[in-house]
Amino acid sequence: MKILDVHNFSVKFKLDKEEYFDAVKSISFSIEQGQILGLIGESGSGKSVASQCITRLLDDALLQGDVLFNLKTEQVNLLTCRDDKLRSIRKNEISYIFQEPMTALNPLLPCGKQILESAKEKSDEFLTNLLLKVELSDTTRVSESYPHELSGGQRQRVMIAMALAKEPRLLIADEPTTALDIAVQGEILNLLKKLSKQEEMGILFITHDLLSLKGFADKIAVMYHGKVVEQASTTDILNHPKHPYSKALIESRATYKKRGTVLAEIDDLLATNNNRLEFKYPKIELLPISKNSNDVLIRLSDINKSHFKSSLFSQEETKVLHDVNFDLNAGDTLGLIGESGSGKSTIAKLILNIWRPTSGDISLYDKSIYNNGDLSREIQLVFQDPFSSLNPKHTVGNAIAEVIQTIDKKTVKEKVVSLLQEVGLTASDFDKYPHEFSGGQRQRICIAKALAKNPKIIVLDEAVSALDVSVQAKVLNLLNDLKREKGLTYLLISHDMNVVSYFCNKIVVLKQGKVVEAGETEKLIRTPTSEYTKSLLEHSIN
Template sequence: VVREVADEVLVMHRGEVVEQAPVEQLFADPQHPYTRGLLACRPGRTQPRKLPTVDDFLRGELPPGTQELVSDESRRQHLEKLMAGPPLLQVKGLAKDFPAAGGARTPVLHDLTFEVYPGESLGIVGGSGSGKTTLGRSILRLVEPGAGEVVYRGTDLRQLDDRGMRAMRRELQLIFQDPYSSLNPRLTVGGAITEAMAVHGIGSHARERRERAMALLDRVGLEAAHFDRFPHQFSGGQRQRIVIARTLALEPRLIVCDESIAALDVSVQAQVLNLLNDLKEEHGLTYLFISHDLNVVRYMCDRILVLEQGHIAELGPSDDLYEHPQAEYTRRLLSAIPGTV
């Protein structure tokens, strides 16, 4: 966006100006490691195995994977392997409307049908008001669909009573856009994680839950000393790591990531995306990845579902949809990406 609207760019890091140059010069030949890191950490047209981070550039050392590109053919073969077995989730004829003025109803989702496979990341994109968040919450029954089926591992979630649905909650989790609002400010980080475990009967005693919580904090890049601190004492990126640790504590299979990096500074987005990908491989997770950022979705997801006013405009492999969009609405979304001609 800055490249399209600015004539000159001033780059600041920790309160100091580290670089200033005409916009085209800065984007073509950045001089400071921090500037190079900011430009490189955003997903683009190439597909590195891991995204480089700003810290990598400040250290002057790029870790393994950041310079290794994943070929289109490799991604295609991976998707074929994922889709060779039965789906983990089947959405059939899903519809949802909300009350409107004068007793009318406003339809939000229209007869949506699609499948999600174990280990897959399915991206869900669309403009504001397209129904992305409502779809994610309807699948989890955080809002009740008006019609259709949500079949998870052979069970229609809409047919479960409260007790049955609660048993499923461990496997079906949500990572919110704003990590601060999803954490209780009166609970310590450790309390938030261990409380979730206690509610779902994970761990035989408090000590076991504490040890597990500390191990999870370490895994997401935090420290055991953070266990007794409160959410306001952390940065946005750290709070999102806490939310991810709390989610992992329940041993989920399917996670809905609803704009889960949108509230984060660009300098930490790559760190969280790399973490989500690593955890997906380690734990065999399946993601529904909701985002307005098509470059991020292409990098993260095996397939992309495009929603237009509650209808499926297009669904297909990420690379195919990005390079050869079939729907006019998809082409408009892609043309709106900054830097796209």
């Protein structure tokens, strides 16, 4: 039985008196009980707008077509039904999981209380069972914690528990696993698949990563410029894609097999011929081979880090890092990989001297990092979310100029323009504001800002994980070019083994604050020694 049946569904937004923007153009799809439909496309393809407008969440959207939702007793058109009927369906029958749990959760309420707000049964036993369902075994601590006290992966599991609390018939999940490491992503997808079958719950799963749907979704619909351009079973689309855009999406993904080559970008894979989109097979272009250096830039020696929570008569210690040791050599691209809460970002904060270790030492050029003066001339950081890294009230030119002025106040504009051009932007972008750029362009601006002081080392904290697959390819190609031109050394913090195995020459694997394995990428991929590394590889490369 179909739970949701969407026919010729269109969404428009009014720009001015006479002009309209078509965000979604006559799309059709259906979801049966216990079925999972993957809706895939890049940012701006219309997939999130479509998912929100199905239940009329966007007030200023102009909607056309039919969205038929089957209740047990009747069929309701969600676009034309009364408001009180729609509110009842939203409250009891349909749940949403959003991409960014930190903005979706209330920072002032403990997570347990927030989950029970939407639950049909308001008991501690029901809450405990829900948390165990989403693999949060430390139920008491999680339910009493505020959102900022949990890792990104734990917050996303709380959001999933909240969505499942009312036992919905349809679950709409908008990029719910994008920020999670591959092993956790696999667990969450397996969990959702199991719950879908057990509860006979339909799932509309929105993502930009086509390969994450393998073994999870029953069907895939591919969106491109507001239209569904291809719709078929998951096996057919992954193994025999027909539409040029579907082929390009698969081809542009960073994987271990493409290591040592320039990634194909979607723009280069698609061509228009007589108003028809065509797929062009990529030319294999090898990256120049870089020589390994034995010069140690950064050395971590027996690093331990604990957080302390003080009460009236006692002090509670939470150990985050346990005896971490590794070297970052000149010219390396070192990948630091591990699940949420494994201590990856903690290591970045210690290297940047934002935090201090509880014990152990970090050296830069064989000298303690704490005696090195201005670290910003040597090490810079690129964050995961470029939008929150940039001041929305400053033009991007001024944001970069602010950094350069601390070194040289003369010829500031020329240097900023030069930096923008180095990262693939133009001189005209100097006077634009962050909101005028796409996600990939904003990340380029953050890279330009990091390069402003000519550092030797750049720490990339999940710098490509929130980007579309095609944009990810462009940014990784840019980082490879900059490394070669400027002799940079990278520390890439990531949860994506595919990206790390493609981009890095060395890998350090972290689990629960401990280094479980480290070494050259080729060796670690081919002959992993720890069970955890093997599981990471099983969920990605193998």
